[in-house]
Amino acid sequence: MPEVIVPIGPHHPALKEPVNFRVIADGEKIVRLELDLSYNHRGIEKAAEQRDFIRVLPLLERVCGICSHSHSSAFAKGIEEIMQIEIPPRAQYIRTIIAELERMHSHLLWLGVAAHEIGFNTLFMWTWRDRELVQDTLEEMSGNRVHYGMNEVGGVRCDLTPHQVSTALERLPFLEERIYQYVDMVNDQQTLLLRFKGVGKLTREEVLKYGAVGPTARASGVDYDARRDDPYFVYTEVPWNVVTDTNGDVYGRTCVRIGELRESANIVRYCLENLPKGPVRVNAPKIAPEGEIFSRYEAPRGELAHFIRTNGTNKVERVDIRTPTLANWTSVAMCLVDQNLADIPVIVAAIDPCLSCTSRITLINTPGGKPGIVTFDELRKRGQTYCQEQGPP
Amino acid sequence: MSVLKEMFRNLLSKPFTILYPKEPVPIPDRFRGRVAIRDEKCIGCSKCSVVCSVQCISMVDSPKEIEFKDKILMRKKKPQLKLFRCIRCGLCERHCPTGAIYLKNELSDSGTDREVVVI
Numbered sequence A: 001m002p003e004v005i006v007p008i009g010p011h012h013p014a015l016k017e018p019v020n021f022r023v024i025a026d027g028e029k030i031v032r033l034e035l036d037l038s039y040n041h042r043g044i045e046k047a048a049e050q051r052d053f054i055r056v057l058p059l060l061e062r063v064c065g066i067c068s069h070s071h072s073s074a075f076a077k078g079i080e081e082i083m084q085i086e087i088p089p090r091a092q093y094i095r096t097i098i099a100e101l102e103r104m105h106s107h108l109l110w111l112g113v114a115a116h117e118i119g120f121n122t123l124f125m126w127t128w129r130d131r132e133l134v135q136d137t138l139e140e141m142s143g144n145r146v147h148y149g150m151n152e153v154g155g156v157r158c159d160l161t162p163h164q165v166s167t168a169l170e171r172l173p174f175l176e177e178r179i180y181q182y183v184d185m186v187n188d189q190q191t192l193l194l195r196f197k198g199v200g201k202l203t204r205e206e207v208l209k210y211g212a213v214g215p216t217a218r219a220s221g222v223d224y225d226a227r228r229d230d231p232y233f234v235y236t237e238v239p240w241n242v243v244t245d246t247n248g249d250v251y252g253r254t255c256v257r258i259g260e261l262r263e264s265a266n267i268v269r270y271c272l273e274n275l276p277k278g279p280v281r282v283n284a285p286k287i288a289p290e291g292e293i294f295s296r297y298e299a300p301r302g303e304l305a306h307f308i309r310t311n312g313t314n315k316v317e318r319v320d321i322r323t324p325t326l327a328n329w330t331s332v333a334m335c336l337v338d339q340n341l342a343d344i345p346v347i348v349a350a351i352d353p354c355l356s357c358t359s360r361i362t363l364i365n366t367p368g369g370k371p372g373i374v375t376f377d378e379l380r381k382r383g384q385t386y387c388q389e390q391g392p393p
Numbered sequence B: 001m002s003v004l005k006e007m008f009r010n011l012l013s014k015p016f017t018i019l020y021p022k023e024p025v026p027i028p029d030r031f032r033g034r035v036a037i038r039d040e041k042c043i044g045c046s047k048c049s050v051v052c053s054v055q056c057i058s059m060v061d062s063p064k065e066i067e068f069k070d071k072i073l074m075r076k077k078k079p080q081l082k083l084f085r086c087i088r089c090g091l092c093e094r095h096c097p098t099g100a101i102y103l104k105n106e107l108s109d110s111g112t113d114r115e116v117v118v119i
């Protein structure tokens, strides 16, 4: 049978964010996937270069609406290392609590989305209902459901009150009971098993070759987690385990995420119970000395990296953000090969993609090879000429 | 089985959703809502306008005597902010030395008019 190209996107009712897939299929089987990202470029890295260390954090939080704490933490801990300031233990604990609550809400959200992709909307409703409890806790602690604004260079912005700590501790047993329910559901629901097992398989070697990160890698038996292997905050003090699985398919990725939900609940409990007393921030200098840092952070979707270069002023010279989704795309393209067309949504959803975080600018060769600035009008004109040359579709 | 169990449990429990706006949605004390300014406390130091992450605060003339730390200060300016440009990041509240600018724990309206100001 001849191969056909199935174009999906960049704007498509089934896509939550713009991305362009060109799926080359032979009958029902996928032969190859061609991807076109970056329809959502927002120029955040450039904007970050124009803001001082106080004003840059709210901007970086907005790289992602789900892992907002991850981005601000990765940046703050990098800058703190360049400035050589030690933040107080209480602040470290609070950062860890927020980070793990964020992981819980992200994984519950993911479980709902994955269930929704296979048409199992019952589970979607239940996980999202339970996620509200985590969101409420975050809102009470930080003042916002999404952009917590907890971090600042030198510590955290607000302290936790004893009432907040006790409310959060009261909510944990219920959440844990729910997580156990999900473990049961994932293991005995045929609806899930039939659509998850053996779908989108990646071997350990493939993961290492294509550089997948986070739950996608851990589900194929790669025992790597930045929280343990490049520790930050208080992960060395808290008893917890890296969750891995050997299935390597969407089912394996679900198991890893549910396992991480359990671990996160334990970490949050430990931190709340052992919250040290003391200040929550130190006064950070306004200016950072010249330096470079590669700050690693285990975001819910995998390893997030911020490369920061400072030049002795109160702004960064360059910040480069490598989001986990970017690292995971190649593995998606590889594991889609030979799968059914109908499995695309669930395989793509299995890496928990976050497209606008991933969008980066592309440098194109200009005639003469010189860098320059293209104005909006020029860009528009170029687009029009391009379309005219191409002719009607 | 686990799904059936959960279904029966849900049948016997109350709905989880809140019928907003008929029923009020609980808002925590720390909620970062609408920005407000206590004019009698502001000493006109401009810190809020410097740290504001979207630069929506401008300082306008408003000479007034203000009591601060048992001293009477003569302020020259006071902040004026564009309400719907504010992203409610809370930086102004965090850096204000007198607690004059703060975020209320009530919902901030939304709108498209960028010129609506809070004084």
Ligand code: SF4
Binding pocket: B035, B051, B052, B053, B054, B055, B056, B057, B081, B085, B086, B087, B088, B089, B090, B091, B092, B093
């Ligand atoms: S809360 Fe609003 S006014 Fe205050 S600093 Fe943030 S954006 Fe500016």
Ligand code: SF4
Binding pocket: B037, B041, B042, B043, B044, B045, B046, B047, B048, B049, B078, B079, B095, B096, B097, B098, B099, B100, B101
């Ligand atoms: S509101 Fe606060 S920070 Fe802003 S000018 Fe007045 S005293 Fe200074």
